Amino acid sequence: AQSVTQPDIHITVSEGASLELRCNYSYGATPYLFWYVQSPGQGLQLLLKYFSGDTLVQGIKGFEAEFKRSQSSFNLRKPSVHWSDAAEYFCAVGDKVIFGPGTSLSVIP
Amino acid sequence: GAVVSQHPSRVICKSGTSVKIECRSLDFQATTMFWYRQFPKQSLMLMATSNEGSKATYEQGVEKDKFLINHASLTLSTLTVTSAHPEDSSFYICSAIARDRSRDEQFFGPGTRLTVL
Numbered sequence: 632a633q634s635v636t637q638p639d640i641h642i643t644v645s646e647g648a649s650l651e652l653r654c655n656y657s658y659g660a661t662p663y664l665f666w667y668v669q670s671p672g673q674g675l676q677l678l679l680k681y682f683s684g685d686t687l688v689q690g691i692k693g694f695e696a697e698f699k700r701s702q703s704s705f706n707l708r709k710p711s712v713h714w715s716d717a718a719e720y721f722c723a724v725g726d727k728v729i730f731g732p733g734t735s736l737s738v739i740p
Numbered sequence: 741g742a743v744v745s746q747h748p749s750r751v752i753c754k755s756g757t758s759v760k761i762e763c764r765s766l767d768f769q770a771t772t773m774f775w776y777r778q779f780p781k782q783s784l785m786l787m788a789t790s791n792e793g794s795k796a797t798y799e800q801g802v803e804k805d806k807f808l809i810n811h812a813s814l815t816l817s818t819l820t821v822t823s824a825h826p827e828d829s830s831f832y833i834c835s836a837i838a839r840d841r842s843r844d845e846q847f848f849g850p851g852t853r854l855t856v857l
Contacts, residue, residue: 674850
Protein backbone atom coordinates (compact mmCIF):
# COMPACT_ATOMS: atom_id res chain seq x y z
CA ALA A 632 0.00 0.00 0.00
CA GLN A 633 1.09 3.52 -0.67
CA SER A 634 1.91 5.71 2.30
CA VAL A 635 3.83 8.83 3.13
CA THR A 636 5.41 9.95 6.37
CA GLN A 637 6.68 13.37 7.27
CA PRO A 638 8.57 13.00 10.54
CA ASP A 639 8.50 16.67 11.46
CA ILE A 640 5.12 18.03 12.48
CA HIS A 641 6.39 21.56 12.93
CA ILE A 642 9.62 23.32 12.04
CA THR A 643 10.75 26.83 12.88
CA VAL A 644 13.60 28.50 11.02
CA SER A 645 15.01 31.99 10.86
CA GLU A 646 14.57 34.01 7.73
CA GLY A 647 17.56 33.51 5.46
CA ALA A 648 18.41 30.13 6.94
CA SER A 649 18.38 26.95 4.93
CA LEU A 650 15.48 24.52 5.11
CA GLU A 651 15.03 20.80 4.70
CA LEU A 652 11.67 19.08 5.11
CA ARG A 653 11.75 15.33 5.31
CA CYS A 654 9.53 12.90 3.47
CA ASN A 655 9.61 9.11 3.38
CA TYR A 656 7.32 6.98 1.29
CA SER A 657 6.20 3.43 0.80
CA TYR A 658 5.31 2.46 -2.74
CA GLY A 659 5.31 -0.74 -4.73
CA ALA A 660 6.92 0.57 -7.89
CA THR A 661 8.69 3.64 -9.14
CA PRO A 662 6.84 6.34 -7.29
CA TYR A 663 5.26 9.51 -8.48
CA LEU A 664 6.28 12.04 -5.83
CA PHE A 665 5.05 15.52 -5.15
CA TRP A 666 5.49 18.42 -2.78
CA TYR A 667 2.61 20.80 -2.25
CA VAL A 668 2.31 23.96 -0.19
CA GLN A 669 -0.87 25.21 1.44
CA SER A 670 -0.96 28.72 2.77
CA PRO A 671 -3.69 29.83 5.19
CA GLY A 672 -6.94 30.38 3.34
CA GLN A 673 -5.48 29.31 0.03
CA GLY A 674 -5.60 26.20 -2.10
CA LEU A 675 -2.88 23.68 -2.64
CA GLN A 676 -0.02 24.72 -4.88
CA LEU A 677 2.32 22.24 -6.51
CA LEU A 678 5.95 23.04 -5.73
CA LEU A 679 7.57 20.24 -7.68
CA LYS A 680 7.17 16.65 -8.78
CA TYR A 681 9.24 13.63 -9.65
CA PHE A 682 8.34 10.82 -12.03
CA SER A 683 11.65 9.70 -13.50
CA GLY A 684 15.00 10.94 -14.71
CA ASP A 685 17.20 13.30 -12.78
CA THR A 686 16.77 12.62 -9.08
CA LEU A 687 17.29 16.27 -8.17
CA VAL A 688 14.15 18.16 -9.06
CA GLN A 689 13.84 21.91 -9.26
CA GLY A 690 10.57 23.54 -8.38
CA ILE A 691 8.99 26.92 -8.01
CA LYS A 692 9.88 29.54 -5.41
CA GLY A 693 13.46 28.32 -5.17
CA PHE A 694 12.60 24.89 -3.82
CA GLU A 695 14.25 21.65 -4.83
CA ALA A 696 13.86 18.02 -3.81
CA GLU A 697 16.02 14.96 -4.16
CA PHE A 698 14.68 11.48 -4.76
CA LYS A 699 16.72 8.80 -3.02
CA ARG A 700 15.42 5.36 -3.81
CA SER A 701 17.76 3.62 -1.36
CA GLN A 702 16.32 5.67 1.49
CA SER A 703 12.76 5.88 0.16
CA SER A 704 13.00 9.60 0.67
CA PHE A 705 12.07 12.75 -1.19
CA ASN A 706 13.25 15.62 0.99
CA LEU A 707 12.43 19.20 0.14
CA ARG A 708 15.11 21.87 0.43
CA LYS A 709 15.51 25.59 0.08
CA PRO A 710 18.84 27.38 0.59
CA SER A 711 17.40 30.58 2.03
CA VAL A 712 13.94 30.81 3.52
CA HIS A 713 11.75 33.88 3.18
CA TRP A 714 9.07 34.94 5.65
CA SER A 715 6.46 34.28 2.96
CA ASP A 716 7.42 30.60 2.95
CA ALA A 717 5.59 30.07 6.23
CA ALA A 718 2.87 27.55 5.38
CA GLU A 719 1.90 23.91 5.55
CA TYR A 720 3.91 21.58 3.34
CA PHE A 721 2.65 18.24 2.14
CA CYS A 722 4.59 15.44 0.53
CA ALA A 723 2.46 13.15 -1.62
CA VAL A 724 2.87 9.94 -3.59
CA GLY A 725 1.14 7.97 -6.28
CA ASP A 726 -1.42 8.25 -9.02
CA LYS A 727 -4.22 9.10 -6.62
CA VAL A 728 -1.95 11.47 -4.73
CA ILE A 729 -1.88 10.14 -1.20
CA PHE A 730 -0.79 12.92 1.11
CA GLY A 731 1.56 12.82 4.05
CA PRO A 732 0.52 14.35 7.37
CA GLY A 733 2.16 17.66 6.58
CA THR A 734 4.85 19.82 8.13
CA SER A 735 4.00 23.26 9.40
CA LEU A 736 6.76 25.78 8.73
CA SER A 737 7.16 28.92 10.80
CA VAL A 738 9.69 31.57 9.85
CA ILE A 739 11.23 33.90 12.41
CA PRO A 740 12.03 37.36 11.03
CA GLY B 741 -2.48 26.79 -16.03
CA ALA B 742 -5.64 24.80 -15.68
CA VAL B 743 -8.20 26.07 -13.22
CA VAL B 744 -10.50 24.13 -10.95
CA SER B 745 -13.26 25.92 -9.10
CA GLN B 746 -15.46 24.87 -6.21
CA HIS B 747 -18.80 26.19 -5.18
CA PRO B 748 -19.68 27.21 -2.60
CA SER B 749 -16.46 28.22 -0.90
CA ARG B 750 -18.14 28.15 2.47
CA VAL B 751 -21.44 26.70 3.65
CA ILE B 752 -23.19 26.47 6.99
CA CYS B 753 -26.13 24.15 7.38
CA LYS B 754 -28.31 22.60 10.04
CA SER B 755 -27.89 19.06 11.20
CA GLY B 756 -29.96 16.65 9.12
CA THR B 757 -29.90 18.63 5.92
CA SER B 758 -28.03 17.76 2.73
CA VAL B 759 -25.37 19.91 1.12
CA LYS B 760 -24.10 19.79 -2.44
CA ILE B 761 -20.60 20.92 -3.38
CA GLU B 762 -19.65 21.47 -7.00
CA CYS B 763 -16.24 21.00 -8.54
CA ARG B 764 -15.67 22.37 -12.03
CA SER B 765 -12.75 22.27 -14.40
CA LEU B 766 -12.95 25.66 -16.06
CA ASP B 767 -10.70 25.39 -19.07
CA PHE B 768 -10.13 21.69 -19.61
CA GLN B 769 -11.96 18.40 -19.66
CA ALA B 770 -11.45 16.13 -16.70
CA THR B 771 -12.18 12.44 -17.01
CA THR B 772 -11.09 11.89 -13.43
CA MET B 773 -11.71 13.98 -10.36
CA PHE B 774 -10.81 13.29 -6.75
CA TRP B 775 -12.48 14.36 -3.54
CA TYR B 776 -10.47 14.95 -0.39
CA ARG B 777 -11.38 15.86 3.13
CA GLN B 778 -9.15 17.89 5.41
CA PHE B 779 -9.64 18.34 9.14
CA PRO B 780 -8.11 21.36 10.89
CA LYS B 781 -4.36 21.11 11.20
CA GLN B 782 -4.39 17.76 9.45
CA SER B 783 -3.59 16.34 6.06
CA LEU B 784 -5.85 15.68 3.13
CA MET B 785 -7.58 12.33 3.14
CA LEU B 786 -8.68 10.91 -0.17
CA MET B 787 -12.38 10.11 -0.06
CA ALA B 788 -13.17 8.94 -3.55
CA THR B 789 -12.20 8.90 -7.19
CA SER B 790 -14.81 10.15 -9.59
CA ASN B 791 -14.78 9.07 -13.22
CA GLU B 792 -17.01 10.70 -15.79
CA GLY B 793 -19.99 8.56 -16.66
CA SER B 794 -19.34 5.85 -14.09
CA LYS B 795 -19.76 5.23 -10.40
CA ALA B 796 -17.27 6.73 -8.03
CA THR B 797 -14.71 4.57 -6.30
CA TYR B 798 -14.66 5.18 -2.56
CA GLU B 799 -11.73 4.73 -0.25
CA GLN B 800 -12.01 2.34 2.63
CA GLY B 801 -14.00 3.74 5.50
CA VAL B 802 -15.86 6.34 3.44
CA GLU B 803 -19.63 5.87 3.46
CA LYS B 804 -20.85 5.97 -0.12
CA ASP B 805 -24.44 6.54 0.96
CA LYS B 806 -23.34 9.47 3.06
CA PHE B 807 -21.13 11.12 0.50
CA LEU B 808 -22.81 10.93 -2.88
CA ILE B 809 -20.58 11.70 -5.82
CA ASN B 810 -21.79 12.38 -9.33
CA HIS B 811 -19.55 13.06 -12.31
CA ALA B 812 -22.12 13.78 -14.97
CA SER B 813 -19.93 15.66 -17.40
CA LEU B 814 -16.29 16.16 -18.27
CA THR B 815 -16.21 19.45 -16.41
CA LEU B 816 -18.37 18.86 -13.36
CA SER B 817 -18.32 16.57 -10.36
CA THR B 818 -20.56 17.03 -7.35
CA LEU B 819 -20.26 15.83 -3.77
CA THR B 820 -23.46 15.70 -1.75
CA VAL B 821 -23.19 15.28 1.98
CA THR B 822 -26.49 13.69 2.95
CA SER B 823 -28.11 14.13 6.34
CA ALA B 824 -25.15 16.13 7.52
CA HIS B 825 -24.07 16.03 11.14
CA PRO B 826 -21.57 18.16 13.06
CA GLU B 827 -18.87 15.52 12.61
CA ASP B 828 -19.12 16.08 8.87
CA SER B 829 -17.85 19.60 9.34
CA SER B 830 -14.60 19.78 7.43
CA PHE B 831 -12.75 21.28 4.50
CA TYR B 832 -13.56 19.46 1.27
CA ILE B 833 -11.17 19.74 -1.65
CA CYS B 834 -11.52 18.42 -5.15
CA SER B 835 -8.92 17.92 -7.82
CA ALA B 836 -9.07 17.10 -11.50
CA ILE B 837 -6.82 15.40 -14.00
CA ALA B 838 -6.77 17.02 -17.41
CA ARG B 839 -7.93 14.66 -20.12
CA ASP B 840 -5.44 15.45 -22.84
CA ARG B 841 -2.43 15.94 -20.71
CA SER B 842 0.04 13.61 -19.14
CA ARG B 843 -1.10 11.77 -16.09
CA ASP B 844 0.77 14.04 -13.78
CA GLU B 845 -1.42 17.04 -14.43
CA GLN B 846 -3.59 17.17 -11.34
CA PHE B 847 -5.13 20.49 -10.42
CA PHE B 848 -6.72 21.29 -7.09
CA GLY B 849 -9.72 23.41 -6.30
CA PRO B 850 -9.64 26.05 -3.55
CA GLY B 851 -11.77 23.96 -1.22
CA THR B 852 -15.17 24.24 0.45
CA ARG B 853 -15.52 24.72 4.17
CA LEU B 854 -18.58 22.96 5.53
CA THR B 855 -19.89 23.73 8.98
CA VAL B 856 -22.80 21.70 10.30
CA LEU B 857 -24.59 23.18 13.28
